[in-house]
Amino acid sequence: MEHLLKTLMEALGPSGSEVPVRTIIMKEIKPYVDELSVDKFGNLIAHKKGTGKGEKVVFVAHMDEIALMVKSVEDNGQMRISTVGGISPVTLVGQLVAVLDRNGKQACEGVVSFPELHEDLEINMLPKLEDLYVDSGLDRRALKRHGVEVGSYIIPSHHFRFLDSQKIFCGKAIDNRSGCYIVIELIKKLKHIKHDLDLYFLFSVQEEIGMYGAQVSLYTINPDWGVAVDTTSSQDSECISPPPDAITVGKGPVLVLKDAEIITNKCLDDHLIKLSKKHKIPLQIKVEEVGTTDATRIMLYKKGLPSTVVGICLRNIHSSVGIASIDDVNNTVQLLFALIKNPPKIGV
Ligand SMILES: [Zn+2]
Known part of the structure; x- marks a missing residue:
């Protein structure tokens, strides 16, 4: 499993030149989805049909790297x-x-x-x-x-490698090849699962320079709500007096309630918190002042849509090599799987 994460992280896919990453993802998910297309901007859109009783939902992970x-x-x-x-x-x-x-x-x-x-x-x-x-x-x-x-x-130039046992890994482009990997694993996990939601998986381009890929491809998908699967910085350096609930590598997926440009949907957030408790999946809650994700583009689509952000945290996020936890990656897959099996009824 981790071999795919390594392959994704080591692929060369800067914003505006994501083809090598897209090629890997297409090969991985083709057997598991009903439709697969690439739009004029380079976004990869996968569709997995639901029973027809559910809403249309998009999970987005950006393919590009800084x-x-x-x-x-x-x-x-x-x-x-x-x-x-x-x-x-x-x-x-x-x-x-x-x-x-x-x-x-x-x-x-x-x-x-x-x-x-x-x-x-x-x-x-x-x-x-x-x-x-x-x-x-x-x-x-x-x-x-x-x-x-x-x-x-x-x-x-940094190769994927484990630092300690087989839990903490480092390498380039954890932001956001970890998100791509989580969505790929989620798609595979849904293979024999009947789900009401009409599922779209968007692997977007050019997030790092302005979230442009997600912005344009939402017009093709036209979802009812969505989740951005993306990374966030950890707060676990002992050198700078971490806050009591510091976001820590290895302590679970992170749900972002607010960043520089979005307050994520309360109904979706509350539902994810409830699911994490029910399924005993660790979950960290983050409020921050900087950065944003493709969730902001979902929020601002047409007349506005519910959206939120879930993903892993990492150390040294905007540098040439980051550090993260494989347990956090796998727990994010579990949480999103639970969300698809038991989706929320989203009020206004
Ligand atoms: Zn990112």
Whole structure:
């Protein structure tokens, strides 16, 4: 099972170039759904028909990951960079990265550097994005021969690996390949299950730069309500005095009641809390000030729809490598499975 999570996390799929991730997902879910389509934007939409007695519901997980893009190339081959989605410059320093060609294939590798690091000078200030460059060891002409030019994507190179036993794992793109994995496992688990809900599973593009994929594909699906399956940051660092109910890696899925742009649907949230108690699935409740997810796009679709956010928490969320728990992943699958088997009656 975890092999699929590893494959998804190691796939190269920055916002706007999600084809490798979509190809993996399509192959995995094809035998388990009634319809599968890709829209003009690149979103993957899977449909699993219900008995006809239930509402139309969408579960969305975004396929894209935060990355960098080549902004300019010096004659000596040093590449200046722009961010694709929110990635903290300090986490990039000294990192090994993959540089992609215009077809999304790895063309060469490089290392992120800045002048003080390069020349072994005293570092007095944290570098800003404009101070950083990628050194691939190739000059401008050689890079061009490899298919690297302005507009090429750059992605941190990190393999999936377990850190302790077989519980805590790390790697790139946990946000949101963990969400893709959860939805895939959910689809597989529904194989022999009769359900009233008419189910749509949306694997969206370009979430990290503005939730654009979900925004456009909702017009194709036209759901009654929906759930975004996405990651959130943990609060379990002892170095910064965690709050009493700190969101902690390994303590269960996280239900987000509020983020920077949404107050999630109370009826849906209360129902999920009730289901977690009934099925003894651990659940953490989060209220936060920053970030948002595709759930906001569902909320704002047409005249407005009920939506919420469920997923796992991770440490170092907007960096080149995150840390999370496989138990949290599996418990999220269980909770969403319980939701489909016992959906809420959503009032206004
Ligand atoms: Zn995300």
